[in-house]
Amino acid sequence: MGNSFGLLFRVTTFGESHGPAIGAVIDGCPPRLPLEPADIQSELDRRRPGQSDLSSPRAEADRVEILSGLFQGKTTGAPLAFLVRNTDHRPSAYTEIAAAFRPSHADFAWWKKFGIRDPNGGGRSSARETIARVAAGAVAKKILAASGVEIRAFTTRIHDIAAPGAALENFPSLAEVEANAARCPHPETAAAMIERVKAVRAEGDSVGGVVECRARGVPAGLGEPVFDRLDADLAKAMLSIPASKGFEIGAGFGGSLSRGSLLNDPFGSANGQIRPLSNNSGGVQGGISNGAEIRFRVAFKPTPTIALPQQTVDTSGNPVELAARGRHDPCVVPRAVVIVEAMTALVLLDHLLRQTARTRSL
Amino acid sequence: MGNSFGLLFRVTTFGESHGPAIGAVIDGCPPRLPLEPADIQSELDRRRPGQSDLSSPRAEADRVEILSGLFQGKTTGAPLAFLVRNTDHRPSAYTEIAAAFRPSHADFAWWKKFGIRDPNGGGRSSARETIARVAAGAVAKKILAASGVEIRAFTTRIHDIAAPGAALENFPSLAEVEANAARCPHPETAAAMIERVKAVRAEGDSVGGVVECRARGVPAGLGEPVFDRLDADLAKAMLSIPASKGFEIGAGFGGSLSRGSLLNDPFGSANGQIRPLSNNSGGVQGGISNGAEIRFRVAFKPTPTIALPQQTVDTSGNPVELAARGRHDPCVVPRAVVIVEAMTALVLLDHLLRQTARTRSL
Amino acid sequence: MGNSFGLLFRVTTFGESHGPAIGAVIDGCPPRLPLEPADIQSELDRRRPGQSDLSSPRAEADRVEILSGLFQGKTTGAPLAFLVRNTDHRPSAYTEIAAAFRPSHADFAWWKKFGIRDPNGGGRSSARETIARVAAGAVAKKILAASGVEIRAFTTRIHDIAAPGAALENFPSLAEVEANAARCPHPETAAAMIERVKAVRAEGDSVGGVVECRARGVPAGLGEPVFDRLDADLAKAMLSIPASKGFEIGAGFGGSLSRGSLLNDPFGSANGQIRPLSNNSGGVQGGISNGAEIRFRVAFKPTPTIALPQQTVDTSGNPVELAARGRHDPCVVPRAVVIVEAMTALVLLDHLLRQTARTRSL
Amino acid sequence: MGNSFGLLFRVTTFGESHGPAIGAVIDGCPPRLPLEPADIQSELDRRRPGQSDLSSPRAEADRVEILSGLFQGKTTGAPLAFLVRNTDHRPSAYTEIAAAFRPSHADFAWWKKFGIRDPNGGGRSSARETIARVAAGAVAKKILAASGVEIRAFTTRIHDIAAPGAALENFPSLAEVEANAARCPHPETAAAMIERVKAVRAEGDSVGGVVECRARGVPAGLGEPVFDRLDADLAKAMLSIPASKGFEIGAGFGGSLSRGSLLNDPFGSANGQIRPLSNNSGGVQGGISNGAEIRFRVAFKPTPTIALPQQTVDTSGNPVELAARGRHDPCVVPRAVVIVEAMTALVLLDHLLRQTARTRSL
16 A cells, blocks of 8 residues: 555555666556657656766666557556666675664664565665656646646755855746756855765765755645645655655745734736746645746755664664665755655646646536 | 545544534544544533633633534444534634734735635634644554554743753653643643743734644654655644744754764664664654654744734735734644644554554564 | 545545535536536435335425535536435434344444444435435536437336347437336336335345446446456446346356357447447446446345334344334335436546546657 | 546546556555565456456456556555557457447447547447556555455356355355456355356357455444435446346345345344344445445346347448457456456555544544
């Protein structure tokens, strides 16, 4: 249970870090969508490790194979299944994990839950699982793009190095985000972030940060109160990403320091179209999109895997000292950008289809 | 769609602010649970308006009637349905709402979604909807209590008045929380909060704040990766509460300013039991409870309804000035405490039942 | 669990035979549908007991009260909740049920499942539960009618008295079905059926029969292979009705005696429209509607409650003799006609909405 | 949508007849189950075509590859994904299908639904899709076996050749079922069935029949009224199998010809255990298993693909004559036996897990 996401565009994922493959099945993909592996591969390539010196050196081609749901280059409405083979297995690197519970990792909790665990690279709890999310998100993005919806996530803070708010007020282009290894569209900040990550890695340590995500072109009316609010489903999607520990939309936690008279978004009208004149709500009011840009932020903790020695216990409870030898990222934030976008696409498309079902005229 | 919550303990709610009744159906309530209306009423009384001068003066008895699922004082396993009649209707107070879109309210987005709206008190988008959540949560809490799980939410900040962290390190008692109208277990802070709310209300304005929630006695192993993680489902539950704009668990956003070596929770062992020695994870690792206390915070925005005049437009897009005359809370935070607890109970119980299903021995 | 039906037009029901009320919540009702209690009441009146001497003499007004989801005579898209109060309680009539397991009733199995049971009139297992289905079905029917879909069920056999097939080839009118207490649109057969039921009742016994259901105007393309086929969901809906024991669509069991060359439905074309020239498929091929009339049949067993003395055991396993004294129908078939229609409407509307979601142009 | 089955043991399938692979993901498989590919392969081998001269000569090895969810020979609780590569593609054999709508096939309805279709072997509508069901069912069977539940389906009728009822009263052994190509445990009848199928095939025609399924060792208490009744979910499962057109449980349609006094199953007691003394209910009462053997039957229509020429239309509506040249079974019933067992296992296990969740003591 728990490995499916979405109601009408429903993604079910599978696979472990060092098993044969990672993959997913999308049930509910609209038919007649032109789709080729390259549409998915381009997003997987953004997520792939080993692309900059900020990320894990694991060498994986991460080639996607589409198994079903396509006919002559178009989706058929049948389940779209795809997989990515794991190739760079190094189980021997994980002998220590098998014997001890890594601090702040999933090891202990998963073992308490399932009574068994696959220690190789964390098994199912590895962030390699997000390959399936990124691939499914690529399909969702393509459909959303055809409806005029564009999603852009980027790094706003790594450790305590934050981009100035004013610098990120505009919707960044994909090129601006991809221009540097930090995925921060403010070049000066990005340079400082990269220095910080390198310095921290050299110390054998890790850092966290914040990803911001925007979506424009989202029609008003998406979200299903009272429980499946658009912001509620976005929050769930974000907290389901490994290492995420917080979510805020619009003014978020900061807005709780303000007053109604300052924070409220008044409505105005132009060219016969009503719209909010400010966007402290982050594009969602009462759980439903209001046509303004969707804006939210996600907090990521420092990678728990560090090279510095840490005290912990083995599976029998005996104290052991642990120092990571597996490959890992000193900061997950830049790669999380791609995953945040993918999960956002899954939420928005699912709600777009739910709202479409409602449009049947009576 | 969107009015049900939970997979195995599934709550479906209904009702509008000024309709005949608010209610819910719980499907999946375990059988043979001793239950009487008073179990639910006591929680409804905590949520009820008009109890302090911080909340709306709307006078509602909010008496619960149980319609099904009980036999001789015990649950039968059949759906447990209940309703609360609305009595203090004053539709005339809402004529202006019908004509204009209130800033930062659900009015506009819901109208774009449904093409129709019930303006009386906000209709379905009113926070009166949360009566059903609190009632269902009361049932969940009773079942959880029998499993040794205790949930306590409280106010940690209103506007910029925050309780000192050290003061709230212990798990507060219900009496400490209920001791004041702010529902802040630190009396000095509570007094300042209450003064602030009164001052802001006098100005015709509103403020927001932060609610913290703890759960102790939660067994390790709850949560269903990769999507239905315990923290992901908690995040969704919290963001589904009216006026909430942020969620963070454990060290949350603040933790993203730290380093792995400082933030990681090492494991230790005592009396043959392995457990984390610190709790920056907030009781959840890899999406699964680890046996430590669950700790998270929720940000609430200032009530959008304020007495100060605001510019907005009517449904035709013409500018109008609006000043609230309906009854409302100048700060929703103290009442949100009760709703946060209820939603937490729904999440924890649902996951407890999901994990129970898994325990079937092979 | 198990008290909800449908994915996008989702009905959750509650209530026991002798509890305070029977009711339902519909989540996903399209907004802006004109609806008044009379739309529901008219169908409830068809289901109500005590209307002919074929049915139980229990005297219930079965007045529906709508609790939410309506504003100024139109649906709002919010959950539509309604209830029917039980008035004619006679718990004393059921003392014996509390002490013994009635043959072929739900008593024993439910007690094994839940460890508790409400014996009054069978509690939740009473066919009074179907009030909620009929009410929800009335709403679904109204929406379907606006899309040109019409559903008609009728009795084709009671005990061994069957209407001649040729007589029922046309789509019967509602008036023809309602013209007699048997709800068989062939008057001569209906008269014989009524005699048979009276004779059997006089003997203290009961009989079963078969209901046929047709739906015309169903667009081609409804049904979601491979599991949520239209015929699969209809089968589930029908087998969920109390006392039903069989389902067949199109040629059904009889068709399995034929040959492909005789049974296949060839396609033809007229006025530019392709359609099957015969309908042994019953309007569903490969799990999807093909535009032809939907045709299926449901078998109902004889009412298990009979006045003749029966051997059984009490809850301790001691032999007891039981003879029904509660009110019951000697044949459920005529009233089942109304329930079959309601469940058919729920299935067809849910699939219509699911297909509508798919129609979003790419 | 529609390609997942089950709530807690949830199977999602994918794949087309002539695509790269057929497969499935099982979410909710209990952890620590010893499992190896051979457990699945043995059931796939029973389903595989080309094993007798009654079935299609398509030569497929149907080798299963497990992609995830296993560690050192045991399930981990993570999704169990597997696939079977298609090898014997012959797209050229299906040129005619692409141009015309085959009578009583899914071609036309699917095209109306999706606006696109994969004609090769029927694409997703091919019965090759059931490979995934059989593989998932093999896992479910293994878990059920550990709980003492045994499932056995077999052929009771092909065309008009039916096994005598008395001959099949006992629970047949697997060996008895597998002893002949008809999968009828009554050898004399099986011989006649085989002759009939051969004769019909020689004529270029096809026949249908009936499969009976039994399950013993099913504990009382499975099934979730009022909608997810055990018999309702079995009915849905069976009608979701390609070519099935009818379902009946216990006395079924025949029982509707009887009287309550003759059909009711009285309860008796032996060795302190209460149980029904007869089984006209087929092991389910009020939608819940009562501990007696589950017994139901499924009707299958004659294979719509026949070698005899048939009139139909092409996609433009022009009349064409069609005669099958693809490989196909003249009678699907013997192979359907394996699929019926698999789907039964999926239903029973899912309900076993649902009931397990309920057993949490209060």
